[in-house]
Amino acid sequence: MLMKIFVTRKIPQVGIDMLKQAGHEVKISPLDRPLSREELMLEAAGCDALLSQLVDKIDGVVLDTIGPQLKIVANYAVGYDNINIKDAAARHVLVTNTPDILTGSVADHAFGLMLAAGRRIVESDRFSRAGKYTGWQPFLLLGQDVFGKTLGIVGTGRIGAALAERAAKGFGMKILYHDQKPNDQIEKDLGAKFCTLEELLKNSDFVSVHVPLLDSTRHMFGAAQFELMKKTAIFVNTSRGPVVNEAALRDALKKGDIFAAGIDVWEHEPELTPGLAELENIVITPHTASATIEARDNMSRVAAENIIAALKGNTPPNIVKANS
Numbered sequence: 001m002l003m004k005i006f007v008t009r010k011i012p013q014v015g016i017d018m019l020k021q022a023g024h025e026v027k028i029s030p031l032d033r034p035l036s037r038e039e040l041m042l043e044a045a046g047c048d049a050l051l052s053q054l055v056d057k058i059d060g061v062v063l064d065t066i067g068p069q070l071k072i073v074a075n076y077a078v079g080y081d082n083i084n085i086k087d088a089a090a091r092h093v094l095v096t097n098t099p100d101i102l103t104g105s106v107a108d109h110a111f112g113l114m115l116a117a118g119r120r121i122v123e124s125d126r127f128s129r130a131g132k133y134t135g136w137q138p139f140l141l142l143g144q145d146v147f148g149k150t151l152g153i154v155g156t157g158r159i160g161a162a163l164a165e166r167a168a169k170g171f172g173m174k175i176l177y178h179d180q181k182p183n184d185q186i187e188k189d190l191g192a193k194f195c196t197l198e199e200l201l202k203n204s205d206f207v208s209v210h211v212p213l214l215d216s217t218r219h220m221f222g223a224a225q226f227e228l229m230k231k232t233a234i235f236v237n238t239s240r241g242p243v244v245n246e247a248a249l250r251d252a253l254k255k256g257d258i259f260a261a262g263i264d265v266w267e268h269e270p271e272l273t274p275g276l277a278e279l280e281n282i283v284i285t286p287h288t289a290s291a292t293i294e295a296r297d298n299m300s301r302v303a304a305e306n307i308i309a310a311l312k313g314n315t316p317p318n319i320v321k322a323n324s
């Protein structure tokens, strides 16, 4: 049976082709920007499946406006804090994400931020382009070594564990981790050590965050946490911006509570907290940790697989449930 799918923004063609080949009618927003709530409700009304972006806020009102025929919201992201899962469940709407296929890309990016912030690579690039280099100097742009240091990973799901593997196997790093429960796999494979958040912050040279955004993780990192960290530490966040109090991060970087930071996600995307962009000791990327050609193609394919399964009445491979 022909079903209607609304895609809130253009995505790689592979998934669109799959949806069309499955015999569905696919409407893609013609606007190459996020839709407003009103635009989304208007455009998606009457669809059987919604392929959403992580910037689309989907709650009960949006779902009711789309209509009772809606069967699935397939998020084009691994994170799904933009969707009210309980509202969806109450309306028997399935929610799916795109896990696994972007794990390596995000872990690579997190490691890239560790290297870039620790070794002052972006700052050095700015310095060089500005014509400030006058010749080799013993104290020019000194950073922190990465090889053999201690990495503290907060949240050891797929991406946190993939970062641990890169760090331990590629850079001989010792791994400390904090999570809701011990992760036997990384302990066995990489010698990672479970510890409290406080122990991790006090003892790590690098701290990388990989938790979902929940009420319990909002502002998990603020002034108190940055003060616990070593003055030489580097803080990296590729999870969700609001996990970090960005004003507190700015102040910690300014005061020298920590050495540097690398962030891919911002507290108020697409706005940066005032004063952050002026600091030399932070590397900032615009939520591009999964932005590789391979990962984005695969996200498109996986989102389409989820929709095709749901519209056939089957269980999609990547259903998500409400987190606590």
Ligand code: DGY
Residues within 6 Å of the ligand: 054, 076, 077, 078, 079, 080, 102, 239, 287, 288, 289, 290, 291
């Ligand atoms: C995700 O998939 O949740 C990432 O944040 C996208 O880059």
